[in-house]
Amino acid sequence: MIDGLLMLGGGLAHFMTPLSLFNIAWATLLGIVIGALPGLTATMGVALLVTLTYKMAPDQAILCLMCLYSGAIYGGSRTAILLSIPGTPASAATTLDGHPLALQGKAGTAMGLATTSSALGTMVGIIALALIAPLLAEAALKFGSYEFFWLALFGVIISGQLTAIDDPLKGYIAGILGLLVAMVGMETLHAYQRFTFGIPALGGGVDLIPAMVGAFGFAEILGVMKRKAQARIVTSGDRVIPRFRDVFAYKWTTLRSGLIGTFVGIVPGVGEDVGAWASYAAAKRTSKEAHLFGKGSQEGLIAAETGNSAVVPGAMIPTLTLALPGSASAAVLIAAMYIHGIRPGPLLMTENPEFLYQIVAILVFSTIAFTIFGLFLTKPLMTVLQVPRERLMAVVYVLCVVGSFAITQRLFDVYVMLFFGIVGFLLREMKYPMAPLVLGIILGDLLDLNLRRGLALTNGDPTPFFTRPISAVIWLIIVLTILMSIPPVNRFVRDLFTRNRGHASAKG
Amino acid sequence: MTTDETPIPSEDSPQPAMVRADLLTGLMLIVLGLAIVYASWTMDRLEVRRIQPLTAPGLVPGILAAALTLCGTILSFRSIRTPAPGGWRDLSAAVTSGAAGRALAVVVLALIYTLGLVGTLPFWAATGIFVFAFIMIFECWLATPRRPVMSSLPWALGLAVVTAIVITLVFERAFLVRLP
Structure with missing residues (x-):
């Protein structure tokens, strides 16, 4: 415990240099702008910024990427409130109450509350990160090939299930497609080249960054340009800095939403949007002002914003300790960490324990930065929202090309970006979620290697995959998740529960 | 985790155009899945190197492709069974x-x-x-x-x-x- 606090102090002190503070300021501000601009998402921003941080020192590079990530998730709320368009998918739930508040002439209040609740949500997540991550890392040291195989599968399945709630089948398909993409190239057990079709560039497999730039950058450009009209900004001149009692009045909603967001963040590949929806739903169920939800409820706005921001630190928990990305942006962060020679995973706490606390410190600093920018830079941020998309998207596409080229300097990666952009756009149009696809690409190798390594260790006997205690828990969860996504089974279980509850209330 | 009150925007009845698009996608996934299953089955099993047969490079792609084929089949069947009046017309309208x-x-x-x-x-x-x-x-x-x-x-x-x-x-x- 004392060790942890000392290392946290060390982490905070580590970034108290002018260069770090400068990087925190511009990266967070850039994040807010990217988040606020509709069509530019956090994942896209992080994927494009990897190129720029390529030559930086590892700690500064991760600092910039994390600040951009957390700034962008917050920045999306601005657009949600003023334009009724979520700036990033994470703020979709914010539009429900944020925009009605703006229409009632309380745009300032809404922006202020969104800022403070984002900050508080991140803080709840940061505390959880500092407390849970070391414990999880220690537990993960006991994981072997068997457990890692199931964890990889669990990540893809749960992400498929929760990011496509209407239709889990499409989530699974996206996940499987991602895993299959990861099968291309040299496999690590016997060094055999799979599905390369004689193309030398495919030997190294499909790189994550160009694929992400395509699926989250180019596909997003296509999606934005497809739409016809641009929305009108609704604003008012009321006070932005919220009163203490307004924030304090919803302390339990804030805490609950923060915890829900953190938990959603921990679940692999399930990101900020689900965090916001889940805490919004929970707040609506327990709120005294449930009838106001969707019509400009401050509580609804607070729940959504706290929920999505808490996902950011929450997502770092599995990312750092298990190398399972907690969200799509975290997947890019993993790729960036590898580029800078940092290996996330169970050994991180043994090899590089300061790093975890540096991440905690970065998140604290970026929270302070976005709170200051959010409360005091209202006007300049408003002008950002008025940039016409035609002009913006042309420049963004150029950045997509540069971003996918720069890391390995191959034009092949630019073609990968184009391919994933077009396929990603078509899949999105048909309501396939992108997060499981990305998770599949990053976890495919882990899944393949650990399944076959496990089978090699036991000489072909699959029993340990099912009988080792942790393995058993994970595969049971996977089976239950899949079963529950089959409509007749789901209906049957739900009926069973409602009937039981009906009996109980009849008896009572 | 989610219940009926979850405010996720969802349409009760799927759009006819989407139902038909699902059919086309499902068929494509079946073809893709079967092609990868074939490629994995015929992939070199490295018998010369005397590796444990279950660690052959084609194992995981084969399983994944089989799962993809299964998902594609379910998607296609579901689409065929869902009534979608005017689905093809809506779909071609959306494409053009x-x-x-x-x-x-x-x-x-x-x-x-x-x-x-x-x-x-x-x-x-x-x-x-x-x-x-x-x-x-x-x-x-x-x-x-x-x-x-x-x-x-x-x-x-x-x-x-x-x-x-x-x-x-x-x-x-x-x-x-x-x-x-």
């Missing part, structure tokens, strides 16, 4: 709509820029031409209401020059990244 046309225009511009201009012209020139063409096409031709050419022209020219210079300088000089 103005929105699809605008997306196609972006793809064409992006392909010309990436496959044609980058590599043949210097990067700054290719970028300038692309940004200029993109803004002009989307503001003066594919927009409703269209903007007059004279009001977009200065913006398009200015942004094209600024983007070309700034991106080239920032990446090559400040961040020491090579450009295509």
Whole structure:
């Protein structure tokens, strides 16, 4: 415990240099702008910024990427409130109450509350990160090939299930497609080249960054340009800095939403949007002002914003300790960490324990930065929202090309970006979620290697995959998740529960 | 985790066009899945190296492709069984709509820029031409209401020059990244 606090102090002190503070300021501000601009998402921003941080020192590079990530998730709320368009998918739930508040002439209040609740949500997540991550890392040291195989599968399945709630089948398909993409190239057990079709560039497999730039950058450009009209900004001149009692009045909603967001963040590949929806739903169920939800409820706005921001630190928990990305942006962060020679995973706490606390410190600093920018830079941020998309998207596409080229300097990666952009756009149009696809690409190798390594260790006997205690828990969860996504089974279980509850209330 | 009250926007009855699109996707996934199953089955099992047969490189792709085929089959069956009046008509309308046309225009511009201009012209020139063409096409031709050419022209020219210079300088000089 004392060790942890000392290392946290060390982490905070580590970034108290002018260069770090400068990087925190511009990266967070850039994040807010990217988040606020509709069509530019956090994942896209992080994927494009990897190129720029390529030559930086590892700690500064991760600092910039994390600040951009957390700034962008917050920045999306601005657009949600003023334009009724979520700036990033994470703020979709914010539009429900944020925009009605703006229409009632309380745009300032809404922006202020969104800022403070984002900050508080991140803080709840940061505390959880500092407390849970070391414990999880220690537990993960006991994981072997068997457990890692199931964890990889669990990540893809749960992400498929929760990011496509209407239709889990499409989530699974996206996940499987991602895993299959990861099968291309040299496999690590016997060094055999799979599905390369004689193309030398495919030997190294499909790189994550160009694929992400395509699926989250180019596909997003296509999606934005497809739409016809641009929305009108609704604003008012009321006070932005919220009163203490307004924030304090919803302390339990804030805490609950923060915890829900953190938990959603921990679940692999399930990101900020689900965090916001889940805490919004929970707040609506327990709120005294449930009838106001969707019509400009401050509580609804607070729940959504706290929920999505808490996902950011929450997502770092599995990312750092298990190398399972907690969200799509975290997947890019993993790729960036590898580029800078940092290996996330169970050994991180043994090899590089300061790093975890540096991440905690970065998140604290970026929270302070976005709170200051959010409360005091209202006007300049408003002008950002008025940039016409035609002009913006042309420049963004150029950045997509540069971003996918720069890391390995191959034009092949630019073609990968184009391919994933077009396929990603078509899949999105048909309501396939992108997060499981990305998770599949990053976890495919882990899944393949650990399944076959496990089978090699036991000489072909699959029993340990099912009988080792942790393995058993994970595969049971996977089976239950899949079963529950089959409509007749789901209906049957739900009926069973409602009937039981009906009996109980009849008896009572 | 979610219940009926979850405010996720969902339509009770799926859109007919989507149902039909699912059928097409399902069939494509079946074909893709079967092709990968075949490729995995016939993949070298490295018997010469005497590896444990269950660690053959084709094992995991084979299993995944089988799962993909299964999902594709379920998707297709579900689509066939869901009534979708006017689904094909809606789908072809969606594919030929103005929105699809605008997306196609972006793809064409992006392909010309990436496959044609980058590599043949210097990067700054290719970028300038692309940004200029993109803004002009989307503001003066594919927009409703269209903007007059004279009001977009200065913006398009200015942004094209600024983007070309700034991106080239920032990446090559400040961040020491090579450009295509």
